Amino acid sequence: PGQHGERHGDAQHELGEVAGEVGVQRVEHGPAWVAGQRAGQLATLAGRGLDALDPYFTGYLPQLVLSVTVPLAVLARIVLADWSSALIIALTIPLIPIFGALLGWQAQAATERQWRRLALLGGHFLDMVAGLPTLRAFGRARAQVDVVRRMADGHRVATMKTLRIAFLSALVLELVATLSVALVAVPVGIRLLGGGITLSTALLVLLLTPEAYLPLRAAGSRFHASMEGLTALDEALTVSAVPTAAAPTGAELPAPDGRGEIRFESVTVEYERTTALRDVTLTIRPGERIAVIGPSGAGKSTLLGLLLGFVTPTAGRVTVDGVDLAHVDRDAWRRQVAWVPQRAHLFAASLADNIRLGAPDAPDAALAAAVTDAALD
Structure with a gap:
């Protein structure tokens, strides 16, 4: 942020x-x-x-x-x-x-x-x-x-x-x-x-x-x-006044299918003295690769923050497979999202622990396959 x-x-x-x-x-x-x-x-x-x-x-x-x-x-x-x-x-x-x-x-x-x-x-x-x-x-x-x-x-x-x-x-x-x-x-x-x-x-x-x-x-x-x-x-x-709807969790909340269509419907994000995004409409279909470009301050990080559930829209909504991200289990949704940050960070642990960061319970076979796919073997 x-x-x-x-x-x-x-x-x-x-x-x-x-x-x-x-x-x-x-x-x-x-x-x-x-x-x-x-x-x-x-x-x-x-x-x-x-x-x-x-x-x-x-x-x-x-x-x-x-x-x-x-x-x-x-x-x-x-x-x-x-x-x-x-x-x-x-x-x-x-x-x-x-x-x-x-x-x-x-x-x-x-x-x-x-x-x-x-x-x-x-x-x-x-x-x-x-x-x-x-x-x-x-x-x-x-x-x-x-x-x-x-x-x-x-x-x-x-x-x-x-x-x-x-x-x-x-x-x-x-x-x-x-x-x-x-x-x-x-x-x-x-x-x-x-x-x-x-x-x-x-x-x-x-x-x-x-x-x-x-x-x-x-x-x-x-x-x-x-x-x-x-x-x-x-x-x-x-x-610190966090809205109750800002980060909903719980087993009773739905978890959208990450393979479905992603839609931004007239999304606006406003802060105290600036507007990060205004009336953004975007559709990302399964299998598509999207590049978001723009100068510093255009709202690229805000757009990704919306998709990850780190930012709540002031107006409009973000849906995945027809499910509004404002009313889903955020933890379950984020487990379906792969995030490669701008600056990769290795934690003070073994290489295997770093690879298992998103899936700590992954078996050794899956770990070996991931290592091979990334040409780290």
């Missing part, structure tokens, strides 16, 4: 292990599910995405608890000392989360754009590394350097826009908190000069008031630091 044309302390350690286990469970849907995804997107999610969740669990969530409990405790103490100052604090504290939410919406959109750029860059770079031998063979390796540089520059611009919003948010929250403290400090000072309040009470109010706003300001800054992880988590949950 990486060569598809559709580019596109201890507590912390324990949390990291938990996040890693969640990530592993999410991608353990099987090879068929993995093959239907974009390799660059999966690699970015499983690496940078899970790492970016650490600030959310270890920073933002604990600070969120403090931003609720500390202001309430400070407010309760100031009510007992000076109820008028407590009233001002109670009226101004909601301003911080309100302004934070307004800026958070802008930060979320910017972070999503940044993440899309990162996923695109990661996918293209992964594809380029996977196809580097081919690129070198055709003298196209240096041309990809400019492409990667442009994509990296786009990610840099998106990152700077996100940081600009984050710094603006910190400035706004600091300004609101400072003005709110001033609204409490000025009346307290005037009343202290007039003898309306004792010095000890005034000092208590002035020392505790900033502490009521501090946890909320810190939560705002930690929220921006965790935005990338939340965006990655949302995309990971979207990617």
Whole structure:
């Protein structure tokens, strides 16, 4: 799938292990599910995405608890000392989360754009590394350097826009908190000069008031630091949502006869930001040899992925001997298909085990015949 044309302390350690286990469970849907995804997107999610969740669990969530409990405790103490100052604090504290939410919406959109750029860059770079031998063979390796540089520059611009919003948010929250403290400090000072309040009470109010706003300001800054992880988590949950009809299995499902006619009926395959195939109709009769040609990105790998059941069509259907591949036992169907990949791979086993890869229970006589037919004897 990486060569598809559709580019596109201890507590912390324990949390990291938990996040890693969640990530592993999410991608353990099987090879068929993995093959239907974009390799660059999966690699970015499983690496940078899970790492970016650490600030959310270890920073933002604990600070969120403090931003609720500390202001309430400070407010309760100031009510007992000076109820008028407590009233001002109670009226101004909601301003911080309100302004934070307004800026958070802008930060979320910017972070999503940044993440899309990162996923695109990661996918293209992964594809380029996977196809580097081919690129070198055709003298196209240096041309990809400019492409990667442009994509990296786009990610840099998106990152700077996100940081600009984050710094603006910190400035706004600091300004609101400072003005709110001033609204409490000025009346307290005037009343202290007039003898309306004792010095000890005034000092208590002035020392505790900033502490009521501090946890909320810190939560705002930690929220921006965790935005990338939340965006990655949302995309990971979207990617891992496997439709029930995507990979049907079971003895009760039919298995088409691989010797029958293969038909693609108005097949369309759409991804999030591109269309791989559009309204493709094709009939392959028994005994025919078909060559599928086209430039990189035309959808050749997607076409084969449909036939193997690794890709589910957005519209239309693929039938074999009149049976829709969307409602068959995929394992039984794939046992009838011979697949020779673009790059052959020998596994760390005996030659006989490699030959028996598709049929582990093949007898020695069949193995010997296969060896003779392939001129390996």
